[in-house]
Amino acid sequence: MVGFPLLLIPLAVYNIIVFLMPGVSLTDPLLTVTLMSQAEWPITLSDVLLALGILLLLLEVIKGARPGAKFLMDHLLSLIVFGAAAAEFILWPKFGTSTFGLLTLLALVDFISGIALRTRRAAVAPARRAQQVEPEPAPPPQPAPAPAPAPPPAASTTSASTVPPAASVAESVLQDHSKPTQAQPTVASPDLQPDRNPPTEPEQR
Template sequence: MSMVGFPLLLIPLAIYNIIVFLMPSVSLADPVLKLTLMSGTEWPVTLSDMLLALGIVLLLFEIIKGARPGAKFLTDHLLSLIIFGAAAAEFVLWPRFGTSTYFLLALLAMADFLSGITLRARRGMAPAVSGRAARVPMEAPEPQFEPVPKPSAPVAAPAPAPAPVEPIQPKVTPADAASAAPSPVVASPELQPGNGAPSAPDTPPR
């Protein structure tokens, strides 16, 4: 894998230089082909239009390539700056490069350089992601739930104290009460006073 990416905007600029230096008889303003649109209008496509369209498409590829993490290094931005500086110098110094077509190509080279610097600065502020994690999309973190503690073995509740047992009172009916009443004590007639029974001598005989 190459450590330095090839600047794609060099392709349309190199084609323009080849036409100017090696094919001076070729005109960039002459139509190369004519396309008939659905409206019926003929659109003459010139070599300048083709170079500009190629430059725009390659700029799009450069931006996509630079948006990937770790895709461009500092050397790539330096090459883009050199290409833009050389295109600007040719536009200002050489008469055959002073055209609107070459100016727009140089402007595309400047856009490539500035977009690469901007993407690198934004990538520097974001946390670095490398390796396989850079290709795997970030997923929303799943909510974490605390584990529910398992119920412990049930503890037997202490047995309630037995209630005091009250003595059972027998149910007494009126008939039972009458039968259970004590009978009157009848004194012996011998022991009644006035019966003439001699009382026992108080003093013993001599």
């Protein structure tokens, strides 16, 4: 949908006043506002047109900042409005006033801001597409679990039955050493036994 150039409204009102209402003065005060400082502020039709142009320019910038806004036809319409206003300001004496000159300047700002916003969106769009296409980083690999230690080989029943454990061997050795052996009496041979009755000496006469 092609957007309507809002700056065309104050320019069109100025043209209507110039061509259709030649007796209307742009400099005569429409009303007077008394401020808190007791100063009187006269508001003219020229001031109203300029304030309307500034507010509409703000709306144009907000529209151009939205995603997908301001197509090529919108920029072309803004350029046409600025070109027509600049031609009237330069060529026609009735439009050679400061009020119409400021309205023409607002139309130029509208056109330049639309081009700047479009260029900015064109520069940002590829970066956004690259961020969307870029795959997400894979999670870091988890460390492999350590293998469980193999159980020691079980001893066979034959070896366990034939080879006594070391603890039982040590206990038997200790028991043998702890029991003292009684000395057996030696039995001498009767030939080797000494004579308990010594021989008596013969009596002397």
